[in-house]
Amino acid sequence: MSVFAGIGLSCVRGERLVFRDLDFRVEAGTALTLLGPNGAGKSSLLRLMAGLVAPVAGQMRWDDAAVADDPEAHRARLRWLGHGDGIKAGLTAAENAAFWGALAGPGGLDVAAALDRLGLDGVADTPARYLSQGQRRRLALTRLLLGRAPLWLLDEPTVGLDAASVAIVEAMLDRHCRDGGLAVLATHVPIATPGARTLRLGPAGP
Numbered sequence: 001m002s003v004f005a006g007i008g009l010s011c012v013r014g015e016r017l018v019f020r021d022l023d024f025r026v027e028a029g030t031a032l033t034l035l036g037p038n039g040a041g042k043s044s045l046l047r048l049m050a051g052l053v054a055p056v057a058g059q060m061r062w063d064d065a066a067v068a069d070d071p072e073a074h075r076a077r078l079r080w081l082g083h084g085d086g087i088k089a090g091l092t093a094a095e096n097a098a099f100w101g102a103l104a105g106p107g108g109l110d111v112a113a114a115l116d117r118l119g120l121d122g123v124a125d126t127p128a129r130y131l132s133q134g135q136r137r138r139l140a141l142t143r144l145l146l147g148r149a150p151l152w153l154l155d156e157p158t159v160g161l162d163a164a165s166v167a168i169v170e171a172m173l174d175r176h177c178r179d180g181g182l183a184v185l186a187t188h189v190p191i192a193t194p195g196a197r198t199l200r201l202g203p204a205g206p
């Protein structure tokens with residue numbers, strides 16, 4: 001059973017110490033929700049977990065190995081969803097998903113099934129520039145289903161989504177964890193997760 005953990009992590013962005021001596025632990029089959037006010041460091045912690053920002057102190061481990069010892073293996077095991085949707089406006093919804101699917105490797109849903117899961121089957125052939133904000137976010141979320149990765153790192157995944165779409169994301173998280181996956185997500189709105197574990201980050205410093 002995989003375990004993703006951080007021990008004694010400190011993070012500096014620009015000149016600012018965002019957090020220090022932070023520990024986390026996520027086990028296979030569970031999700032960890034990061035909570036805290038604006039600027040508390042939720043996105044910074046997710047970026048650190050994704051290997052996009054290096055900690056100034058501390059260590060992250062996947063099972064018994066230090067993540068920093070094999071960054072490529074870590075990249076291969078994670079799916080990252082940041083604030084940006086990463087969508088090419090000139091491509092249709094299906095073409096965007098096909099592009100991600102080609103990069104994602106084997107084991108996931110095909111494009112039609114992923115679009116269907118996110119309720120986008122009716123706009124598959126619509127250029128992404130004509131999609132609504134919520135449809136664009138749902139399109140970005142198909143990346144999680146195209147190819148299999150055990151670790152999902154999601155920064156405010158439900159921004160712009162209506163209640164029905166939030167329920168779809170909750171069902172995706174539930175299924176991912178039941179399949180033995182792990183997830184870490186930052187959010188300002190309630191999202192039901194398996195186990196409902198939370199890590200609260202403190203208010204930002206001066």
Ligand SMILES: Nc1ncnc2c1ncn2[C@@H]1O[C@H](COP(=O)(O)OP(=O)(O)OP(=O)(O)O)[C@@H](O)[C@H]1O
Pocket residue numbers: 013014015016018036037038039040041042043044045186204
């Ligand atoms: N690239 C950067 N350069 C300098 N400072 C940064 C950078 N990115 C983030 N920060 C600072 O780090 C702190 C934490 O920001 P972060 O985005 O991690 O917070 P957050 O908890 O995700 O906030 P929000 O809820 O508003 O999304 C903030 O003070 C922010 O200004």
